[in-house]
Amino acid sequence: MEALKAWIREQGIVLGPEFLRVDGFLNHRINPEFVQLAGQGLALAYADRGISCVLTAEAAGNVIAYEAARRLGASAVYAKKGQAVTMSNAVSRRIHSPTKGIQQHLFVCRDYLGPGERVLVVDDFLHRGTTSSALADMVAECGGELAGFGFVIEKCASGGRSVLERFAVPVVALAPISRMDPESGTIAFAA
Amino acid sequence: MEALKAWIREQGIVLGPEFLRVDGFLNHRINPEFVQLAGQGLALAYADRGISCVLTAEAAGNVIAYEAARRLGASAVYAKKGQAVTMSNAVSRRIHSPTKGIQQHLFVCRDYLGPGERVLVVDDFLHRGTTSSALADMVAECGGELAGFGFVIEKCASGGRSVLERFAVPVVALAPISRMDPESGTIAFAA
DSSP: OHHHHHHHHHHOEEOSSSOEEOIIIIISEEOHHHHHHHHHHHHHHTTTSOOOEEEEETTTTHHHHHHHHHHHTOEEEEEEESOOTTOOSEEEEEEEETTTTEEEEEEEEGGGSOTTOEEEEEEEEESSSHHHHHHHHHHHHHTOEEEEEEEEEEEGGGOHHHHGGGGOSOEEEEEEEEEEETTTTEEEEOO | OHHHHHHHHHHOEEOSSSOEEOIIIIISEEOHHHHHHHHHHHHHHTTTSOOOEEEEETTTTHHHHHHHHHHHTOEEEEEEESOOTTOOSEEEEEEEETTTTEEEEEEEEGGGSOTTOEEEEEEEEESSSHHHHHHHHHHHHHTOEEEEEEEEEEEGGGOHHHHHGGGOSOEEEEEEEEEEETTTTEEEEOO
């Protein structure tokens, strides 16, 4: 995953010790080459684990989940933010969005994630682990089996990895960032 | 696109004369085979038109835009719902979401869609054309050139196509639905 790290180092913009802007290739304008690299990395890490479903929280993780699912021969499921009028039979969790500064509800319909599923939870970032913990809890509530977590970028200093320890499954981050310096704009990756 | 139509006919759930649930393969649980067919269809329709950017409104259209962009050698851009703290220099429009029953703001950052872009606007559904019109207006405000519209499913009775006429560009729908009958659950496609 050195290509991914190089990409993030060159095009990511450090806005603060905890804020990295990746809008130019991952979150707002999306470079399919980057997404394919990321999806390939996550699919490789979880190959042959019997994954049937790749779960993420809309919207930032959608294409990552899709690319990983496509390569794993699985389906992707987006936990929806807000309940559409067409949705029923859902489980939900309330989470706090650090980038938007608001509370949001996540919904997963039991019709689309049920008992017998082997679920990989993915997202663009592992920060404090709040969203991913909520997703993993919803997997359990739906009767699915959590197989692991996969992230494109981990902000190691934010403590998300230890938050996810309670689930006792693998946590894979393709580009774990150990330190970001807003003064110089440099990004250091963990080994 | 007969395969797409057959899929929608078999797995789409007619909830009303204007409401079709496609949550099971397109909007909530995502079947990568369906999305690949749709992305391929839109990319074929707009091949060799110099498309540099495929624009959609998050979140339902994200993977469609991504798959079309990937095949066209373009980037995808998601108009964001709500402004993240990391976003600046944005154009915006307010739209009404018929499935959520609320007003939403769409944002596109000028840094990621600028003059010189040839833009294809895509979405999962063409219904009343409200969202797509807003996206097309934002393309113009950013100085980009609108090349056309592409949709997976068109609800022909909702009038969206005539709303988009003012933009004087092609409007492609892979699966145009002429009629949905909630009593029998049948879906009829336009020729």
